Amino acid sequence: MLVTVQPMFVGGTRPDGLPAALSDPRRLAAVEATGLLGTGPDDVFEDLAQVAAAVTGCGRAFITLVDEHRSFWKSCVGVDAADISQRQHPVAESFCYFLVGLDGAPFVVEDATADPRTAGHPALGPMKIGAWAGYPVLGRGGEVLGSMCVIDENRHAWQPAELATLATMARAVSNEINLRVSLTTMQDALTSAREALETSTLLARSLQDSLLPPVLSRVPGLETAASYLPAAGGTSVVGDFYDLFHAKGPWWCTVMGDVCGKGVEAAKVTALARYTLRAEATQHLSPATVFEHLNSALIDQRQGERFLTAVYATFRTTPGGIAGRLCTAGHPPALIRRADGRVQEIGRPGSLLGVLPEVKLTDVRFRLAPGDALLLYTDGATEARARRTPTSGERPLFGEAALAAAFADCAGLDASGMVRHLAGTLTAHSEGWASDDTALLALRVPPRPPAP
Incomplete structure (x- = not known):
């Protein structure tokens, strides 16, 4: 009988056996700050996931955000999940928690049923996971927000070029999310400036300074x-x-x-x-x-x-x-x-x-x-x-x-x-x-x- 062997997670595990990093307040705040949890499809992220699926030849690709209890699919290619409620799973039923627990290192599995890290995992059957490769999506402070991952139903010997492309896609997703967070912060500052016209010069210069070290x-x-x-x-x-x-x-x-x-x-x-x-x-x-x-x-x-x-x-x-x-x-x-x-x-x-x-x-x-x-x-x-x-x-x-x-x-x-x-x-x-x-x-x- 195959038994799942969990990797050595950075920061240890919670009582339920999942990575303690899932519950890190700083990480959870960074996930919440994206404003993407519970939101619908977005063309930018859909395009990136399509590229990842095409380059690796896998039928499914995901961009996920992981909070304390769930893995939310901001983008999902090859899965029929039109309703928001279908685009999320309990975090224990997702491989994405490995990336959070490994503090930003990639997680790559060529044969999920034979690999001792994933053998017996509850997601294998429902998600038809034969092989899985994922790279972390990182926040501005290096927090692991989620993943850019692909799933093959069959065993898959991942090629260096495929993994390099997947890593690049993950960086692109991270940059897009972090840019949006930064712009939201700047837009909030400008809104305050409009509400207080007498301080507009000070606020505009403050924003200018925020763009300089x-x-x-x-x-x-x-x-x-x-x-x-x-x-x-x-x-x-x-x-x-x-x-x-x-x-x-x-x-x-x-x-x-x-x-x-x-x-x-x-x-x-x-x-x-x-x-x-x-x-x-x-x-x-x-x-x-x-x-x-x-x-x-x-x-x-x-x-x-x-x-x-x-x-x-x-x-x-x-x-x-x-x-x-x-x-x-x-x-x-x-x-x-x-x-x-x-x-x-x-x-x-x-x-x-x-x-x-x-x-x-x-x-x-x-x-x-x-x-x-x-x-x-x-x-x-x-x-x-x-x-x-x-x-x-x-x-x-x-x-x-x-x-x-x-x-x-x-x-x-x-x-x-x-x-x-x-x-x-x-x-x-x-x-x-x-x-x-x-x-x-x-x-x-x-x-x-x-x-x-």
Whole structure:
């Protein structure tokens, strides 16, 4: 007689033998925050499940959300379950609890009746499970919300390509859910702003700040600093954004972007861009490849209604400083200031993102030695104009040459000092009346201490 052998679940088990993680309050709150429990079919999730079923050749594919007592099918392909009440099962009668108990690890079974982990499971007969493969759907904080899974009625020797596609589909579902949660939060903030018009400027800026990292990540052996300068009198959320984060292993990533337009629609694209970039950075080290995936996401979800420009670099620290690759997509080139004060542009012109399915993008390698610095910026820096007055004539742009000169004039300054110097120079040029928002981000390799 076959006996089910439960895996070693992270966090142990409940009295009923199921994973204790099913009842974790933080996880349950994240599941509830999706707003998807008990809701009907959704085209985005149905399409993803259809792709998973087609690629694996399985007759059934599911996207599930798992609370404390049930597994809810947000999407189900190959199952006749039109009524909401038919799209949920007790969690004990589902394989999805394995993913919750394994804290985000995949769960793959080639022969469910013979595998000691699933032999005798109550779902085998009713669900006709011959083989099962599932990857976790994760919340913003890493909580296991549910699964992206496929079921074959027969034994199935899962191929690496099938599992890789299923993992990608699970990440896509996670990104879609997390984007919706973020947008709901932002929409709630904007609703409050409309109800209290007198605080609209404060709330809009608060939302803008939520799209920027409150504190830059600390990169060992590197100075980092950033600044966001809002346009004078602005009350709209705009699309300037930047980020600095760890990708994997020794690799770090930094990005500066500018979404076309203002308001909540620009904020939606900004949120989509940030989440997509962070997700793809863990899979690809090439900035151009990451941008290609972001372009596809923008085309798929925004139908070309909004575009963005960006510059993105992937780098690692070395004994001599940092080495990396950089790509620009319709964005102003980055600047490198060498320790001796020379300033050079870096980055080849590339396509805008979110306009056309095919883009032309090129990675450029770069190195920073001790005392060298890299500057990313939005066009608000080069297009800054002096304040308009009743008697003012032509208001010249600050320009690329002036920005390079101001950057060169940063001798002896660390990254924070460089950003403060550049921000002060731009403010002086516009006389405190910036016509556009401006973002600046600097990375600097500290100079070597002088020899004794």
